[in-house]
Amino acid sequence: MTHDQCDQCEQCAQPIAAYDAIHYGAAGGGYRLLCTQCFNAEVAKRYGLTGFENVRLEPIRMVDCAGDAHQFHFQMRLAGGNMLVLDAFEIQGELRAGYEFRMIGNPDDDVLTLLGRLVQKMRRALSVKDLAADGHQLRISDQTVRGRISSDMTGPGDTPVVVVDGREISWDDFGRMLTAFEGWQFRLQIIDMADEP
Template identity: 75%
Template structure:
């Protein structure tokens, strides 16, 4: 499987981390989540976005099965940030998925805590 590269930072990215960003007038670029957040923040004049990459966590369900959850944080404008938790199967989002929504100035660890509570 070939891995795409972010058109902004040129780093390789997994398919689940790729976002097509742009418009019909200006064209679209393939960006990683980190660069996407920077572009959206720049567009709305936001200078204090906490743009972090969260490491996956493992959780065990009531049947004793282990689940690894990956995280993706996306800035969706000046008033909304979304934090997703999802499982992967063969590098594709599959299995359980959870989401919490907050505001861009919310503490990322507080959002993560709310999301982990949903996972439990």
């Protein structure tokens, strides 16, 4: 699909960007493509969630410790009747790319409080860099690397890419960075998106 073919929400008929589209399992089987707002309205209705604020959060700009600006989009999504998932992410084209953060709450939570906690987490992450430039090459600046495991859309599909400091690093490049530590040990810990890396 190219970017100028825009999908439409099957509920409100508004055009939806890929990062804001959710396939919702309809009661009679099959799926409907909904925007996040309509998806939340459907879930709230199904679970009788009267205290849920179905608000749309506008993008914000934040500057990292190197002085680079990042634009973050938000998606707030009900996950069943007792969980609220708030994501902040950068986009490239219509897809999530770069930094991505998650905060979990419950449907009765005050959205601005939850957003405030997420922004705190984003600030903490943007205030440090785990990679440093060495000429044209990147290297691990200290002895800890935090990032996200992602997939290589252009590759064969069985090799991950990692996103460190909001930048996509190929598996080969990441391997090359590790050669600087030959003879050392390491500990690899897998952490849920909602937790602190």
